Amino acid sequence: MALRIKAKYVNGTLTPLEPLELEEGTVVTLAIEQQELAGARQHSVVETIDRLREQIGEINGTGFRPTGP
Numbered sequence: 001m002a003l004r005i006k007a008k009y010v011n012g013t014l015t016p017l018e019p020l021e022l023e024e025g026t027v028v029t030l031a032i033e034q035q036e037l038a039g040a041r042q043h044s045v046v047e048t049i050d051r052l053r054e055q056i057g058e059i060n061g062t063g064f065r066p067t068g069p
Contacts, residue, residue, distance in 0.1 A: 006017045
């Protein structure tokens with residue numbers, strides 16, 4: 001039997017985000033696929049845009065400085 005489920009890793013423990021129909025003590029094999037958080041990705045995109053705007057401001061002499069979130 002193969003299942004694909006989401007789980008959350010907290011304090012050294014993986015916790016399934018949905019119920020599993022397994023008997024207590026069942027041994028399983030895990031294949032871990034890390035998911036990037038949308039907020040973390042968005043934050044890095046905003047930082048990149050701000051850095052680019054700052055560099056453009058320095059190049060064209062406007063002195064642009066990002067306001068930040």
